[in-house]
Amino acid sequence: MITLWVLYLVVITAASAATTVNSQTVTGSGTATTAAVEKLLKVTVSNHWSGGFQGEFCIQITQELSSWRAHLTFDQPLNTLEVWVADLAETKQGGKEFILVNKPWNSVEHIGDKLCVTFIGHGQGDIQPTATVYIEGMTAAVITRQTFGPDYTGTSKSKYEYYVSATQNCTKYNYDDILRKSILFYEAQRSGKLPGNNRIPWRGDSGLEDGSDVGLDLTGGWYDAGDHVKFGFPMAYSTAILTMGLLQWKDAYQTSRQLDHMYSCIKWPLDYFIKAHNNTNELYVQVGDGKADHNFWGRPEDMDMARPSYKIDASHPGSDVAGETCAAFAAGYLAFKDKDPKYAATLKQHATELYEFGMKYQGVYTDTITAAVGFYKSGNTTDELCWSALWMYMITNETKYLTEAEKLFQPGPAWGLSWDDTTPLNQVLLYKLTKKDIYKQAVIDTMADWMPGGSVPYTPKGLAWRSQWGSLRYSANMAMVALMAAEVGINEKKYRDWAMGQIHYALGDTGFSYVIGVGDKYPTHPHHRAASCPWPPAPCSPEEVNRPEPSTHTLYGGLVGGPGKNDEYKDVRDNYVSNEVATDYNAGFQSAVAGRLIIQ
Template sequence: MKIIRFYFIIVLSLLFYSCNPITSETLFLRLNQIGFLPGDFKTAIIISRNPFEEKVFTIKNSDDETIFVDSIQQLPFKLNSNFNYLAYIDFSDLNKSGEYFIEFQKVKSYAFMIDENVFSAVRDSLIKFFQVQRCGPTNPLLHNVCHLQDASKVIGYTDSTGIDLTGGWHDAGDYIKFLYTTSFTTYMLLFSYEFAPEKFSFDLDNDSVPDILQEARVGLDFLLRCNFAEDAFISQVQDDRDHKAGWRLPDEDVFTFDRPAFVKMNRGQIGLYAASLAIASRIWNDRFYDNEFSDKCLNTARKIFELRNSIDDFADDEKYYNQNEFYSKLALAAVEIFNSTNDGKYLKSALEYGKRIRENNWWSWGDVNALVFYKLAKYDSTFISRLKTILNFYQNHSDSNLFGEAHPYNWGTTHSLAGVVLSSILYKKLTDSEEFDKLAILSRDFILGRNVWGMSFIYNIGKNFPKRIHHHIAYFNQGYLPGAMVSGPAPDSLLKKFNLLPSKNEFTDFNFSAIYSDEFENYITNEPTISGNATALFIFGYYSN
C-alpha cells in the first residue's frame, strides 16, 4: 500500500472526468455504495469476464487526485460460466474523511464517502418505512388513513362480533397485520433504544420524542388492542383474499368492510408479545414517567405470560410465519419481565428456558437465539459461548465464499445478514472483543452493494437500488418507497418452486445458485417487511452518529 501526497495540482478537462462511474460490459467493481466509517475494514471485489490486464488499482478523490494505490489480490474462486476472473482489494488504510471512487483498468466505481456520519442517512430513511406501513388513524405516510373498520368479525372465539383492531402496521407489501411480526418489530425498536439511547434518541420531527419510540407506540397500541379477552388475543387481521385482489392503495381497499380477525395463541407468540410489553413498561416509566401506560404494559405482559402452561403442546400450524420452537421467546419474555419487576421467579424461568434452547445458527423474525443469549449472559456467562458458537458458524460460512456472505441464502437473505451484524454487535458489547468486526462489516456491506449483483437492497440508498419493489404503495408511486429494505437474492430452487424464476434481465449474467429479480411481482426477492426493517434499523442506527 502507498499513500500518495500531491504537492502540485493537475488540472483535468471536465470532458474526461465525471462523478458518474465509467462502466464496462466485461469488468465490474462491487463495493458498499454508501461508504465507510474512518476506522472500518474497507474492501471491494472485482469480477471480470477476461484475464486482468493490470495488477494495481487506484482510489481518487472528488478532485480526481490519486490518493491511494495498491495491488489487487486475485482469488481462486469462479462465479459462474460468465465470470472466471475475480480479485479482492483492501483499502482499509484509507481513513481520511472525503468522497472517493475506485479506478481499475479505466473502470470507475460509484463514488463513496468516508465519514463518521455516513450511515445516519440510512438510519433516517429506514425509520420512514414504518410510517408508510402504518394502518388506521396513525398519521401514515404516502397514503390516507385506512382500514378504520378493523376488524369486521372475530373468527375462532365464542363471541364473533367485530372489535377495534385499528392501528399497527401492514406487515409487508400487502395489508395483512400479524401479532407475531408486530411483536418482533415493536420489541426490536424498543431494544434498540434501550441498547444505545445516545444513538437512538434521534428526533427528526423535533417533537421531543425519539422517533423510534414514537414508532414503537404504534405497535404497542395495536398489541394491547389484540388482547381483547382475558385468555385470548388476536393473531392476525385479514386473510388470503388480500393477496388476490390486485394492486390498490390501502384507503381504497376493496375489503375495507370485510377484514376478519383470527384468534390463535401459541407459546412463541406469547413469548414475543410479553417481551415487547415488558420492555415497554420500563421505557415508558423511565423516559416518559407515564406510570399508567407502563403499568398497563407490564400487567398485560405478566397476565399473558402466565397463560403459557395452559396452552396445548406446541403445534404451530400458522400458514404464515410458522415457528419451529418457543423456548427462546419464553426466555426472552421471562428475562424482560424480571428486568421490569426484579421478581426472581422470572429470572429462574428465563434461565431454565434458555438452557432448553437448541442450537440454531440463523436469524429471522422467528430465530432470535442470539438476542436471547445476549440478554441471559448478564446473569449466566455460559450464554456468551453459545452466542459465539453462532458467530463461529457465520464466520466459517463467510470464509467459504467469494463475497463473504455469512448466512445461507433464503427467503429473507438481507434480514438474515442484518442479523449477523446484530449478533456481532451484541458479542462485542458483552466481551469488548473485535473478533467479529470484519464479519459484521462484510454482512453490512453486502446489503449496501458489495454483492455480485451490485445492488444496494434499500430503496434510494446508494446509486443502484430496487426500483420495482413488491409493494402496493410503491406500485402507485413510480416505485418510490423510502427506507424499504427488500428481501434480496434467494435460492433458485425457491424461486422455481413458486414459479418466480425471472426472464432474462440485467441481473441474469450474475445469477448462480442464488437469483435476484427487481420486479413488482416478485414477492420473494423484492418485498420489504417490518421485521426486516426493524433489524436493519438497529444495525445502521448502531453505526450512526
C-alpha cells in the first residue's frame, strides 16, 4: 500500500492529462513514480462563458495548519474573483494574483484533510485562463501516471491520473473525491434555512413557508430532483439506503475524510421527517404540487407558487411510505446511537410509532395522495413492510419483528432495487439475520437474473440496462445489493467484480462519466433548474432549458439518468429521462462507491 499524502487539484476542464509544476511527469506502464513538488501545482479552469468562468481546487493538506493563506495566480488579469469558503485578503499583479485566507470555521486543517475552494472569475470576453495555486509554507508529493497497461477489462487505458491517500491503494478512480462530490450533490438539494457552513455558493434559503398551509413547520428536507417538490417516499428511501451504506462501510467515510459531512448529509432529511411525523398516526409525505412546480423553471429561492402539504393518517393510510420512513428512522438510530444518544432515542421512538401505524392502517399511499400518482406511484406495500420489520428487529433485537419480516418475504428473482421496491435488500438482510438457505437462494436468483445470461439486457458497452428512465440508477442500486450480498459471504468475488464493472461504467469506462464533475468528460447540461440559472440578480426563466451553453453552476456529484439500451446519450437539458438527477439516483450509487473503496 502506498502511504504518501498527495497534494492534488480537482480540475474542472476538458483536458485529460495531469500537469505538475516544478516536478517531472513520469510515464510508463509499471509502478507509480513519485516526484517532489515545491508548493505549486498548475490548474486548468473551464466551464467558461462570456465574461466569466468557474473553477475549483482541492488541496490535500500535508502538514498541520492553524490558519492558511492560498495564492491563486492566473495568466491574465481578472476584474473580480468570487470565493465563498475563504476571504479575499489581497489582489496583486494588477488582478492576476489573489491571496485567499481561511474563514474562522475552516482555519484548522489537519494532515490528510482536503481544502476545497470553488471560485468564479470575471473578466473581459470569453476568457479561459490557466491558474496555479499553493498554500504558503506547505510542500507535498505528487504521483502521476499517463500511460498504463491493461486494466481489469483487458483494455489499454491512457491519460488517467492516479490519486493516492494514506489509506488507499492506487485505483483507476478517486473514490475519496467521488464520495465527497456525491455528498455535495445532496447539499445542493437542500430545502429550508441553510446552515452557516453551506458549501454550495449558488444555493440559499428556500421553502421557508413550507407547512404554513396546515399550521406546521415543514421546512427542510431535500428537493427531489431537478425540481422543487419534496416527495417523502423517495426521500425516505434515499435516506435509508445512504444510512445503510454508512453503517456497512463507515471506514470508507473515515478514510476519505467525509464522515462528518456524511452525518450532516443524513441528518438533514431525518430532521425533516421528525417534523413531518407530527402525530403518532399522521405523517406528511409531500410538500409542493408537481404540476405547478414543473411549470416553474427558476431558482428554489424564487418560488412563489402555492406549496400544499399532503399527509397520510388512519383514514388515509399509506403503509408503504410509513414503512419506508420507519426504516430511515431506524437506520438513523443505529448511525447516531453512539454519536448522539439523545437524538438517536428520538429517531427510535419515531421508527417504532411509524412501524405500528403502517402495520395497523394498511394501504397504498397513492390511493389517497393523488398528487403523487403521476410522479411516484406506489406498486404495493409488502416490500416496505418487510423492510421496516427488518430494521425494527435490528434496533430492538425483538424476535416478533423478524417473525413478521419472514412472513412478508418475497422470493427471487426480484425485479431490482428502487425507491418502490426494496425486495433485493430484504432478501440479503433475511439471510444475514437468519442464515437460512431459502433467503440465500433468493439472493442468488435475483443476482443471476441481473448478471449476463439473466433476463436483464446489457448495452454493447456493458451496462445492465433494466429501464430507460434512470438506467444508471438501477444498475448502481444492484451494485450495492451485490456488495451487500458479498459482505454476508455470497459469491464474494463474483459479485464484487460485477459491482465494480457497473460502477465504473457510470464513472467513465466508456470514455464519458455520467457523474457530474467527475473525470474529464461529464454532463454539463443536467435537467436541474437551480444549476442552470444564472447568478442573481439576472432572471431565470424557461429559456434556460434550451440554452446551448453549459449550466452556470456545476452540480458536483449528481448521477444523471443514463444512456439508452445502445449506450446512446445526449447531454441536453430538456432530456429529463436521461439527463435529470434525483436523490434516489445517488443513494445506491454512493453506497456502492463506499463499498468498493473499502475493498480496493
